[in-house]
Amino acid sequence: MTATAGTSHVRARRREQTRTEILAAAWRLAERDGIAGLSLRELAREVGMQAPSLYTYFESKAAIYDEMFAAGYRELDAMEADLEVDPADPVGTLAASGEAFIDFCGASLARFQLMFTRAVPGWEPSPGAYAVSVASYQRSVDEFARLGIDEPRHIDLLTALFAGLASQQLANDPGGDRWRRLSREAAEMYVTHVTRGRRQR
Amino acid sequence: MTATAGTSHVRARRREQTRTEILAAAWRLAERDGIAGLSLRELAREVGMQAPSLYTYFESKAAIYDEMFAAGYRELDAMEADLEVDPADPVGTLAASGEAFIDFCGASLARFQLMFTRAVPGWEPSPGAYAVSVASYQRSVDEFARLGIDEPRHIDLLTALFAGLASQQLANDPGGDRWRRLSREAAEMYVTHVTRGRRQR
């Protein structure tokens, strides 16, 4: 029981498969009804079972949200890993990052709500899921450092700027680009500010 | 029935009084449990009645949220009316506005959630309540114009900046000032940007 490397590979595989199937259905429903509108009975129906059966795969509804939350940050991380960072062109790099971030948010309202807004009453990420988001944040900080942005208050200012653009875009012009198109201008403004009074090498 | 100016002033007064009492209790509970955690049965208990009785005063739970939403924007408007706008000192004016806005948000998490985040699943402000928020926004735009900020995209950039600071502050450092203290710096950055290349009179 404690010694074997894992109980029954066949069983474990099947189990994992069902878990991912449930999560896929959860994303689909969350996209349709909003992240907080997710219903376990409907989710169960979607995968052909009764609501209590979901509890063999997830400890609770919160655990499902946890898994989705962590997956969201893994996707964000993967997206950012594809971005090119050019230390010689901080404005262009930040502008592209901003647009990519806003696109990422706009691609899935449910994911945005789960990751960045407190749209699920009574739920907050577990320590494990939260750690994934912290790691993703740390990765961003490291990339900002490559652009010469390393002062904590400058990083906070940048996250506020991008968070503001994204949240305004999602809340007030979903699907449009009223704030997205300000990314470049915002990047210029920001870079001019943080490099102010700094001697070029 | 149709002709009289209003059925019984006494009745109307009492009714209005009970309504405000219910709303006060609603704010209290929303502050404690989060805006989405508001329960009608608990709200009714708080004012000494049964849940269905609330429906004599409000058409639905959504109507209660509507009333609270509009009240929030009226308070925001009143707060902004007290701010001094100095066209000669746009940085100082904007920095003070930003701090005041963040303080306003921080003073009531429930109010912040209701006004600026989609924290209540399935609810959105009615046209009437929404109109109050638009009027408040318009007032801000008018005051920005007095500072020489009139280009729509500059206004959008400013709202994003302040919204970002406030949301980061509330989400990641509630009760602290990690982002609040960046208000002045953000204002300088912003004003420098929008007045860039502009001849002083």
Add this chain to the structure above:
DNA sequence: GAGGATTCCCTAACAGTGTTAAGACTGGCA
């Protein structure tokens, strides 16, 4: 003051929610 209408508030109930308990069935393993 009496009659009538309106307002207020109640209980009972409905359909929905997440979750737990208890039991039946079954497929993989010794």
Add this chain to the structure above:
DNA sequence: TGCCAGTCTTAACACTGTTAGGGAATCCTC
């Protein structure tokens, strides 16, 4: 082959917003 862990079920609990219907108090009109 026998067993048992794993899977899935139904029934139920406490909660949610909301509606229906009825009783009682209150105010307005005559």
